[in-house]
Amino acid sequence: MATMDQPLAARHIQNYTEASSLEPHWGYVSRAVPCTNDAGSCAYLDLVYGSHDRGMLYSGILWCTLGGVLFLWALGRRLWPSRRADEIVNVDTERELAAKSSSSRLRRSLACYGRSYLLPDSVRSVFGRTTRLQVLVLAVLSGYLLIWSFVGITYKTWITPVKSSPGLYNTRTSIGPWSDRVGILAYALTPLSILLSSRESILSLLTGVPYQSFNFLHRWLGYIIFAQGSLHTMSWCIVEIKLYNPQPTTAVEWITQTYMIWGLVAMTLLLLLFVLSMPFAIRLTGYEFFRKAHYVLAMLYIGACWGHWEQLKCFLLPGLLIWFLDRGVRYARSAMLHYGFLPDGSVGFKAAHANLTHFADAEHGDVVRMDFSHSQDAWKIGQHFYICFAECSIWQSHPFTPLNLPVVKGGVVAHSYIFRAKKGETKKVAELALKKLSENKSATTPLILSGSYGESIAENLTPHVNVLCVAGGTGITYVLPVLLSLVQQPAMTDRKIELIWAIRKRADMGWVEQELNIIRQAAKTHEVPIHIFVTREQSSASLLDDSKTSEKDANVKETGSGSSSSSSLNGALSSSSLEVKRIGGRESGTHPDLQKMVGRFVENTVRGPTTVYASGPGGMISDLRAIVASCNSGAKVWKGNERFDVRLTYDDRLEW
Structure with missing residues (x-):
C-alpha cells in the first residue's frame, strides 16, 4: 500500500531521493538501497527487512507442512483403505488373516494405545468437552507457531538520532520486527481458519474426518489469531508512542495514517469476533445471532486487513475464495435436491412437505417427529441434513440426523426425524404443529434440505465387530x-x-x-x-x-x-x-x-x-x-x- 512518497516510507527512515534503486520485498514496501542513514538506522533496517523476508519464508514452510500432512493423510487413505462390510466374504477367514497378520495387529494395538490415552476429555475447565487428541493437535500447532514467531530475529537495541529534532533520539529495538512477524503469521493463518469452519470441507474430503470435528481447532485458532493481532497492535503502540521521538507528534502522525486507521478497524472487528464467540455471549445473544454475526464480522475483518496491509493479500484472497466457494456449493446442493419436475410437468423448485407428530412435554420441551419422502439419492448412515423450516423462517437451518435407513424406492427416499423443541425455530415448529392439530388441520410444513453432510459410520462395520x-x-x-x-x-x-x-x-x-x-x-x-x-x-x-x-x-x-x-x-x-x-x-x-x-x-x-x-x-x-x-x-x-x-x-x- 505504501510508496516512497507516503508517510509509511518516511517512518522507516529511508532516504529515497539518494537511493540508486529500490529493492523489492514480497509482502512489504520496497527498500531504498544503498542505505544512507546512520549506522544504527541502517543496521535496524537490515533487521526489519531480513526478519520480514524470513517471516514470509516461515509462513510458506507452515503451509507446506500443512499441505504435506494432508497429502500423506489422503495418500494413506488411498493406499491402505479400511475394509468395508460388503467386501467381507468369509468372516472366519477374515478373522484368521487379521489374527496372523503382524502388521494388522501392530496397527490395531497402536490404535488402542492411542485411544486409551487420547480419547478422554482434557482440562475441561479450559477446553470444554474436548478429547486429548484435539488438544494435542492444538498444542503441536501452537508450539510450531511459537517457534516461527521468534526464530530468525536478531534481538538488539539501537539508539539513533532524530534528524528533524537535534538532541532527541529514537530507541530502535527488535519489538518492531517481532510484531511484524506475528502479524504475518496472523494473516497466514486466516485461510486455515476459514478452511476449518467450512461445511463443504476440503479437509473432510482429504482426511475423511467429519467437518464438525474441526470446529474445536477453528475456535482456538481464532483465539490464537486474536492474541497475535493484539500483540502486534500493542507492540507497535509501544514503539510509536514510547520509543520514537518527538512525542506526541510522532504518535499523532502515525495513528492518523490510512493504513493505521484500517488496522484499528481490523483489531476492533477481531475483538468483536472474539467476544461474541465466547460461551456466555452465545447464550446471551442466541446461536443464530452468533452465527450470522460471525459471518459478517469475519468478512469485514478480512476487508479491513486488506486495507491495513495490502501487500499480504496473498493470504486474504484465498480465505475469501474458500468462504464464497463454501457458500456457493451449499446453495448448489440445495438446488440439486429441490429442483426437478413439478406436478404440472414443468421444472422448478419444490419443497419437501413433512408430516408432523407432536409429543407434548411441558416440563422439558415438546418433541416433534417429522416424516416425509423426497426424490433424491440415498445418503449414508450417520450423515445429516441441514433443514430450513420455510413456514417459520427462511434465514435459519438446523442439522438433523435421519433416524431411518436410507432406502430408495421408485427414486424416492423416506426421511424421519425427531427433535426436542426448546426455543427458537424448533419451538416455532412445535407450536405450529400443535396449532394445526387443534384446528383439525393436516399437520404438515414445507422444508428445504441441504446435504447430506458427514461421513458414513457403518460402512466399515464388518460382520465380526x-x-x-x-x-x-x-x-x-x-x-x-x-x-x-x-x-x-x-x-x-x-x-x-x-x-x-x-x-x-x-x-x-x-x-x-x-x-x-x-x-x-x-x-x-x-x-x-x-x-x-x-x-x-x-x-x-x-x-x-x-x-x-x-x-x-x-x-x-x-x-x-x-x-x-x-x-x-x-x-x-x-x-x-x-x-x-x-x-x-x-x-x-x-x-x-x-x-x-x-x-x-x-x-x-x-x-x-x-x-x-x-x-x-x-x-x-x-x-x-x-x-x-x-x-x-x-x-x-x-x-x-x-x-x-x-x-x-x-x-x-x-x-x-
Missing part, C-alpha cells in the same frame, strides 16, 4: 439406523448387538415406535437386547400394576418402582428382549451406570472388536470417552485378544 449403541433422549436418531441396518443383515454367530437408551419418561418410547417394531420383527434371527432407563418419572402403584400386566402380555421386563405404560408400544415389542428400568424420580438426575454396562458388554463378547455408537448430552459423551478409553488395551490386542479393541463413534454435533 460387536456393536453397542448408547443414546440419551433424542440422540436415539443417531444409533437407530445402525441397528436397523444390522438386523437386516444375516445373523452372525458370536456377534453381540445391544442398545442402551436413557429417556425421561416411558412414554418417550413412542417417538420411535415404528423403528423398534422393525427390531422386534428381526428378533427371531437377531438377539438385540434393549435396555431402556427412565430417569425422570414419579412412581405410582397403579402404573406399576399396569406394567406388570403389560409384562405378561408383551414379554416386556419392567424393573424399578414404577413407570407409565403404552399398550400399543408393548404390543409392538412383544417378541423382543426389552428391559425398561426406572432409575430416578421426578427431580432426579440419576443416569445409567455406563461404566458397568459398557465394561460388562466388552467382557461378555466372545471374540472380535467392539464399536460403541453414542449420541446424547455432553456429559454422557464425556463419560463414554473415559469408559471406552479404559476398555482399550494395546498389549492384549497385540497378543491376539481382539475384545480389548474398543472404538467410540459419537455424534459431536450435539456439542455445538
